[in-house]
Amino acid sequence: MTQRPATLVADARTDHSPWAVEAHDLVKTYPVGRSKPPVRALDGLSLQVRPGKVFGLLGPNGAGKSTTVRILSTLSRPDSGAVRVAGHDVLKEPAAVRHSIGLVSQKPSAAPLMTGRESLEMAARIQGLGRDAARRRTGELLDRFGLADAADRLTRTWSGGMNRKLDVAIGLVNRPAVLFLDEPTTGLDPEARAEMWAEIARMASVERTTVLLTTHYLDEADHLSDRLAIVDHGRVVAEGTPDSLKSELHGDSIVIELTDAATGADAAQRLSRVPALVDVIHEGRTVRGRTDRGATVIPAALAALEQAGVEVASATVARPSLDDVYLRHAGRTFEAVAS
């Protein structure tokens, strides 16, 4: 459908505020050894993020998400390309950018031998708050993240979820215009994850903080992002709202699990001849396709497989998921890459 580009143009006309984050054609290579060619972590990545929104960078490990965040947050320099964050050129005015951003990297960033309160107060003082202001801001953030009771214990005695919250609180200490969250919920238990999701949603909706988060969880990207970009091999392969990306894929997706992986190729070949079933792909025991008429195609597909003597374990019809979007744009399923 042509709906999405039309919306983009309309938005661009009505919204004159500059982008909160803008990256054009970023290229970044890392040397890996003498006789080997350098690894191309970013290969012409571009993205634009509107202020006050949650923007998700979705991709498997190694796709280039963290490298992008490192460049946007002044930690690393691209080989080529242009970057602006919070109205400043990242390459020319890194100091100005550092005042306007918060970075929550994948690794814990509070000193284990300090208390939560000490870590927050120190981060606040470094951001330029006076002693009293730092104390007030620390109190606010400890309350907000439910860390007040543990605030005066060394953080090495805290749980993983509490430490993660402290990392995010430290990232927010200067009320940043843009907050970078690199894999914010990796390693968290379901409860801590749900709390983190609620907090991230609140940052953008209540405080108008622009949040750029990276994740390799499809559900997280789907649930949290106002817009998202799918990153693969250092490039953005698709960009849009989660709904628009899914609705670009017409019809339903069909997933057939076989009992024997060896029959996959044969099954895929036969299924691609079933009328109204398109985009048939197989991976191991799983064969996928898309159709406008799920209810009629399923019986036909099962009949074709039975005729060929291919044993089927299960068959499902579902609305397209982000995994299907990923499959469409990256040419393989997300789970196959992530695992």
Add this chain to the structure above:
Amino acid sequence: MTTLALHSALLTRRSVTALVRQPAFVAITLVQPAIWLLLFGALFESAVQIPGFGADGRSYLEYLTPGVVAMTALFSAAWAGTVYIEDMTLGVMDRMLASPVRRGAMMNGTIAYQSITAIVQTTVIIGIAYAAGARFDRPFPGIVLTFAAAVLLTVVFAALSNAVALLSRDQNSLIGISQLLSLPLAFLSSAIMDPQLAPDWIQTAATYNPLDWAVVVSREGLAAAPDWAAIWPRLGALTALAILMSWLATKAFAAYQRSV
């Protein structure tokens, strides 16, 4: 400048706070130099009786004390970079570098922390030396010069260790390089033995060894008749090297950021 000072103070306090929360580590830091002083002091006690040993009437313990002060300063400072490595392993280094904190303050913070450690260690060593019977002819300005030499030597090697940490980003490389440097520097000097009794090349090496400069500044300062012509050039050279190394090590942040 005030921002630099504030950031330096905050980061120094962070390290000192972490240190005092590890009492076992504090104990080791203080016991180790005491062991060297008493162990070397006993082992080489009669070295001063070798003809030609420049003891100038001092006991070996009195001769050795400036040597142990300098060795302790060097060995402690050589580990300074491990703080950066820990910060890199955690997300602390990334968060700092993406915040408005000054690179110079990050360098100052660890160096100031190492200097405080060196001052405490030097105090303990001198105290133990006194308790074991050492008496110095000129405690003032000798002890002041001893502290100055220990701190300057600490700055030189803490900065070097930090630079190695930033360039190698690897704990094992840092430890390897520290160990490769520390012992030869300690032995190619007058720390525990008068180099005049050693082959010429060791004497020559000692002339260019910053650890030996610190030992000479301290030992001459404590002597009955200080040889100021030996003290000033070495003190000056230590100061110049300390400034140069701190500046170079701060530059290493840029190299670190290019490589990650």
